[in-house]
Amino acid sequence: MSDCHGCAGCAVAAGPPRSRKALPPHVVAIIGPPNSGKSTLFNRLTGLRQKVANFPGVTVEQRIGRARTKTDREVIMVDLPGVYSLSPRSEDEQVTRDVLAGQMKGIPKPDAVLLILDCTNLGRHLVLAAPILSLKLPTLVILNMADDLHSRGGKVDTAELASELGAPVALISAAKGDGVEKVFQFMEGTAAGTTSLAAPKVELPVLQDIPRCRQWAHQVGTGAAYQAPAPPLWTRRLDAVFLHPIAGLAIFVVVVAGVFQTIFSLAKPLMDGLQAMIQVSGQWITDTMPPSVFRSLLVDGVWHGVGSVIVFLPQILLLFLFIGILEDSGYLARAALIADRTMAKFGLQGKSFIPLLSAYACAVPAIMATRTIESKRDRLATILIAPLMTCSARLPVYTLIIAAFIPEHHLLGPLLGTQAGALLGLYVLGFVAAIGTARLLKSSILKSERTPFMLEMPPYRMPTLRSLGLRLYDRSKIFLRRAGTVILLVAVVLWLMLHLPLQNGKAPAIGDSFAGMIGHSVEPVIKPLGFNWKIGIGLISSLAAREVIVGTLGTIYSVEGTEESAGLRQALQSELTPGGAVALLIFFAFAMQCMSTIAVVRRETGGWKWPAAQFAYMTALAYVCALITNEVVRSGVLTIAARL
Amino acid sequence: MMQLSVNKELNGAQNGAMTPQTLAHLPQGEAGVLDRLDLPEDIARRLMELGFLPGHVIVPARSAPGGEPRVYRVDGSEVALRRETAARLILRPPSKGAAKTHKL
Numbered sequence: 158m159s160d161c162h163g164c165a166g167c168a169v170a171a172g173p174p175r176s177r178k179a180l181p182p183h184v185v186a187i188i189g190p191p192n193s194g195k196s197t198l199f200n201r202l203t204g205l206r207q208k209v210a211n212f213p214g215v216t217v218e219q220r221i222g223r224a225r226t227k228t229d230r231e232v233i234m235v236d237l238p239g240v241y242s243l244s245p246r247s248e249d250e251q252v253t254r255d256v257l258a259g260q261m262k263g264i265p266k267p268d269a270v271l272l273i274l275d276c277t278n279l280g281r282h283l284v285l286a287a288p289i290l291s292l293k294l295p296t297l298v299i300l301n302m303a304d305d306l307h308s309r310g311g312k313v314d315t316a317e318l319a320s321e322l323g324a325p326v327a328l329i330s331a332a333k334g335d336g337v338e339k340v341f342q343f344m345e346g347t348a349a350g351t352t353s354l355a356a357p358k359v360e361l362p363v364l365q366d367i368p369r370c371r372q373w374a375h376q377v378g379t380g381a382a383y384q385a386p387a388p389p390l391w392t393r394r395l396d397a398v399f400l401h402p403i404a405g406l407a408i409f410v411v412v413v414a415g416v417f418q419t420i421f422s423l424a425k426p427l428m429d430g431l432q433a434m435i436q437v438s439g440q441w442i443t444d445t446m447p448p449s450v451f452r453s454l455l456v457d458g459v460w461h462g463v464g465s466v467i468v469f470l471p472q473i474l475l476l477f478l479f480i481g482i483l484e485d486s487g488y489l490a491r492a493a494l495i496a497d498r499t500m501a502k503f504g505l506q507g508k509s510f511i512p513l514l515s516a517y518a519c520a521v522p523a524i525m526a527t528r529t530i531e532s533k534r535d536r537l538a539t540i541l542i543a544p545l546m547t548c549s550a551r552l553p554v555y556t557l558i559i560a561a562f563i564p565e566h567h568l569l570g571p572l573l574g575t576q577a578g579a580l581l582g583l584y585v586l587g588f589v590a591a592i593g594t595a596r597l598l599k600s601s602i603l604k605s606e607r608t609p610f611m612l613e614m615p616p617y618r619m620p621t622l623r624s625l626g627l628r629l630y631d632r633s634k635i636f637l638r639r640a641g642t643v644i645l646l647v648a649v650v651l652w653l654m655l656h657l658p659l660q661n662g663k664a665p666a667i668g669d670s671f672a673g674m675i676g677h678s679v680e681p682v683i684k685p686l687g688f689n690w691k692i693g694i695g696l697i698s699s700l701a702a703r704e705v706i707v708g709t710l711g712t713i714y715s716v717e718g719t720e721e722s723a724g725l726r727q728a729l730q731s732e733l734t735p736g737g738a739v740a741l742l743i744f745f746a747f748a749m750q751c752m753s754t755i756a757v758v759r760r761e762t763g764g765w766k767w768p769a770a771q772f773a774y775m776t777a778l779a780y781v782c783a784l785i786t787n788e789v790v791r792s793g794v795l796t797i798a799a800r801l
Numbered sequence: 802m803m804q805l806s807v808n809k810e811l812n813g814a815q816n817g818a819m820t821p822q823t824l825a826h827l828p829q830g831e832a833g834v835l836d837r838l839d840l841p842e843d844i845a846r847r848l849m850e851l852g853f854l855p856g857h858v859i860v861p862a863r864s865a866p867g868g869e870p871r872v873y874r875v876d877g878s879e880v881a882l883r884r885e886t887a888a889r890l891i892l893r894p895p896s897k898g899a900a901k902t903h904k905l
Contacts, residue, residue, distance in 0.1 A: 241850035246843055278877040281852050367849040368856075385877060400863040400872070409866075494872070494881050495865045501883075507870070531847075609844050609886040611851060614872055614879040 182223075182231045183348040184265050186256060188289060189273035190282050191239035192615045194301040196220075198273055198331040199236045200627050202340065207234075219264075226341055230348045235264060243288040244365065247531065257292055269295040269347035271340065276300035276313060276328065277386050277616075283374035286322060288364050295352045296324045297343040304330040305616075311386030318381035323357035332621060392487075392616040399491050409495045412488070413514065416479045427471035435464035450664075454652055461708055462648025463641070469519070469704075472549050473636060474629050476518040480511065480526070481628045485620035490612055497610055503592045504599025506532070506610050509539040513591070516546035520754045522632070524761055534603045538595055540761060541771050544754050545591040545747065547584045550703040554745050555583055557707055561726040562738040579742075586746050590778070647701035647752070655712060667691075667713055672698075686744065686780070687737025687787040699750045706750075736790035740783040748779035824873070825888035829861045833892040840889045852876030853890060 187202075189195040199207070203222025220236035237256060238249035245251040252261065259266025272289050274282035279300070289296060300306075300313065306328075319326040325343060329336030346352040359380065362373040399405050439460045446452040483489040489511060497507030508530045516523035523543045530536040559579050566575045654672035656664040667673050668690075675697060676690035683693050691713050699706035707725075714728040733741070749755065749772045758768040827833045835857050838845040852875040853859070862879060864871035870883045 244846070246846070281876050281878065284850070367846060368854050371849075371854055388874075396863055396872075400865065402866045406866040490881075494870055497865060497870050497881075497883070498867050609840070609848075610870055610881070610883045611848065611886065612870075612881045613851060614881060 180230065182233045183226075183269070183344065184233045184235065184267045185269045185271060185344055185347070186235045186237055186267040187271045187273060188237045188253060188257070188285075189239060189299075189301075190241050190275070190285055192613060193239070193273050193275045193282060194331045195236065195239060195273050197621075197624060198271070198299065198301065198329075198337075198340070199234060200624060201331050201334060201337055203234055205627070205630065221264075224341075224344070226345045226348060228345050228348065230345070232344055232348065235267065241285060242364075242367075242370075243285075257289075257294070267294060269297070269344065269352070271297050271299055271343075273299040273301050273331075275302050277302050277305045277309065277311060277389075279313065279383050280374055280378055280385065281371070283377055284367070284370045286377075287361050287370050287373060290322060290324060290357060291361050291364065293354060295347045295354065297340065298322060298324050298326045299340065300326060300328045301331050303328045303335060304333055305389075306386050309386030309389065310384075312382065312384040313378075314382045318377070318383075320355075321358045321377050321380045323355040325352075332618070389616040395617050396491070396614075399488065400494070405491075405495065409492060412483075412492070416476075416483075416514070419475065419479070424472040424475050428468050431471065432464075432468050435460065435468070439464070450656070453656070454649070457712060458648050458652030459645060462651065462705070463645050467637070469549055470633065470636060473519055473522065474632060476515060477522065477628055477632045478625060480515060481625045482620050483511075485618065485624055487615045487617040490614050493612060494614070501610075503595045505538060505595055506530070506535055507612065508610075509535060512539050512543055513546060516543040516548060519548050519550070520544040520546070520751065521757045524754070524757045527761070534599075537762065537767065538598045538603050540758055541598060541767065542591040542594045544749050544751065544771070544775065545587050545594060547587040547746070548703075548751075550751065551583075551587075551745055553704045553707045554699075555580055555742060557725065558729070558738055558742055561729045562733070562735060583742060583746055586743075590747060594774075644702065647698070647705065651698050651701075651705075651709065667694075685787065686740045686783045687734050687791070688741065689732060691732065692737075692741065696744075696750070701752050703745060703750045734787075734791065735794060736787040739790050740787040743786045744779045744783040746779070747775055747782055749775040822892045822894070823888045824859060824861070824882075824890040824892060825884050827859070827861050827892065829863070829871075832858050832860045833895075834858055836891045836893040838889065839891055840886070844886075848886075848890075851880050852878060853880075859890075859892075 187195055187199055199220065199222060202224045206224070207220055207222030222234045222236070224232045224234055226232060235256060237253045240247075240250050240253050243250060243254050243257075245254055255261040256264055257267060257270070270289060270292070272286060274285070276282075286298060298318070300315065300318075306313070313328070315326040315328050327336055327339035327343070329339065331337070343352070359373065359377050362369045364370065399408060439456050442460065443452065443456050446455075480489070483492065493507035493510055495507075496510035500506055500509050509527070511529075512523045512526040514523075515526050520543045523546070524540050527536045527539045527543070530539060559576050563576050563579050651672065654675070655667060655670050657671055658665065660669065664670070665673075668677070672694050673690070676694040679693040679697070680688075680690040683696065688696070691710070694713060695706040695709045698709040710729070711725055714725060714732075729738070755768045755772060758771060759765055762768065822833070824833060824835070835853060835855050837855055838848055838853065840848070854876070857876055860874040862872040862874050865881075868884075870881045871887065872879050872881045873887070
């Protein structure tokens with residue numbers, strides 16, 4: 158019964174309503190090879206009632222959801238990582254084994270297993286049935302993609318297969334929802350304890366011997382009159398275009414540029430709208446509340462602090478929408494294939510391409526997306542360089558400083574002005590720093606044999622709205638939770654630091670506040686970069702998130718804290734030298750000013766070692782480059798002044 | 802792994818000084834039968850899980866623009882490999898090519 162305690166704990170953590178009959182929840186694990194439609198089925202069964210976290214102590218994502226059977230029994234569903242076998246060579250396989258054996262902390266031993274296989278490729282997928290059935294847990298063998306099997310002329314005798322395996326078999330289409338009721342019926346049976354284990358007709362093979370297992374699968378398939386479907390013609394036709402030596406490359410460039418362009422142009426009006434809403438509602442609160450310390454905390458601290466981050470939600474959701482479409486349609490695997498050669502030149506591989514592309518929006522999802530890279534060293538290298546790519550949080554900072562210090566001239570006629578050119582230059586700078594660092598890492602501490610690149614090409618499929626919607630819902634939840642916790646905390650702490658210690662019962666001048674004291678104390682360190690103590694406060698507050706510096710400087714100079722504000726621009730022009738301004742841009746290009754990124758790197762690398770090293774490296778790089786920039790610009794300005 | 806090394810000896814004895822053909826040499830669209838995987842065990846096992854098993858038929862399909870990596874049709878699915886990996890997958894001499902295949 159101790160299991161029930163553990164599982165009650167996990168149920169409370171997941172926040173479900175208590176089972177009405179007070180029965181212990183029924184625990185069902187879903188397992189299947191990659192590309193078997195496992196997540197689609199999981200979403201089908203649980204809908205929005207799911208939670209994403211990590212398995213304790215490892216970087217493997219844990220998805221737990223809840224479903225309810227017709228008999229009104231609460232079922233806890235555990236989605237296991239996609240694996241081909243249970244031999245514990247990767248973290249994914251180890252986690253799968255531990256969960257199924259009931260040895261994973263916080264997760265009770267499953268009462269039943271749903272084994273999902275792609276029936277258009279049953280020969281290979283059935284191999285996984287051997288280790289699963291040998292566990293002697295009640296198991297439903299789910300043959301997914303029934304619609305594909307039938308439309309391409311394949312056949313299988315499910316009754317015969319069930320008797321061969323000694324386990325019930327259900328032929329379903331998780332994407333269309335056909336046959337999902339059979340899965341519920343199975344769970345009702347296992348929950349009621351009426352399912353009995355039958356002995357398989359075909360003896361299970363020695364699990365460590367892959368050729369034997371494959372032969373066993375062949376034998377079972379033949380016994381069940383399995384007829385493999387014809388090859389996916391549409392996939393071959395589409396590949397003729399998408400992998401065409403010229404057209405394929407052109408499409409790749411258009412897709413990448415298109416994603417990049419849309420997340421900026423399409424997100425802009427949405428972000429502006431959100432920004433305006435936050436401004437207006439902040440103003441409304443100011444107008445309705447009597448002036449007080451509390452109102453200042455609420456409006457200046459909480460509302461604008463959290464608001465400045467929530468503004469990025471549309472952009473992040475758009476990025477995930479595109480990645481979702483690319484992934485669900487099957488094009489993502491082709492993009493990784495096309496990018497592999499170029500990535501290999503920097504010591505990385507094709508699978509690093511998508512995380513690095515995502516890092517243009519935000520390093521946090523990019524680092525989470527590195528999970529698809531099996532090679533530990535390649536994955537680590539990708540995680541370490543992702544924050545150097547120019548993320549969207551740098552944009553407000555860049556825009557403000559460029560507008561204040563770089564006079565607008567035509568560079569290439571009306572096409573490209575100096576300001577846009579400077580912005581483009583900063584993007585290139587981040588990219589060059591990222592690939593330079595990748596080369597450095599891969600030729601030193603992360604040196605490895607060129608890891609074999611092996612990537613399964615799934616057939617092309619039409620992405621479903623349901624799956625895309627669920628992805629966006631998931632991401633918004635994670636993002637908003639972060640804004641509501643970490644960012645909120647920083648906003649409140651900054652506000653307090655700016656308003657304490659009280660002098661004669663009143664908030665002090667900024668220079669005398671705690672924040673001011675900290676700013677003054679770091680001034681000697683940042684002075685060589687051309688920054689004064691006020692910029693110092695901004696730099697420290699932007700450790701939470703880069704864009705926070707805009708709001709902070711706004712507060713410090715007692716002007717409106719938005720990047721459009723001419724007031725802040727003028728204030729900066731009188732505060733910063735041209736050298737200091739350019740140095741500030743360079744500093745932001747390289748420095749790891751982002752708590753969320755540090756937190757996600759710690760989580761994904763399983764400790765403080767790598768985020769600490771990364772933070773030190775990026776800060777040192779930023780400091781040295783900003784120092785050099787300031788000196789170069791200053792002496793340049795002096796030379797010009799001397800000539801005049 | 803033991804079985805693989807046995808295969809290696811057999812192959813060496815039969816072919817003598819002839820260099821065995823590898824998957825990297827196989828032209829697009831032409832079928833070859835895998836004989837053995839000349840790779841470290843963990844990588845060989847991962848490839849075997851993807852269908853690259855001795856005795857299986859492999860057909861090279863399209864490649865990325867630039868010729869590399871290439872997609873291979875094997876055991877009902879398509880898997881992309883770099884040339885350097887394909888060059889370590891040794892094929893059976895064509896004569897006994899059509900021998901043992903798991904067609905399912």
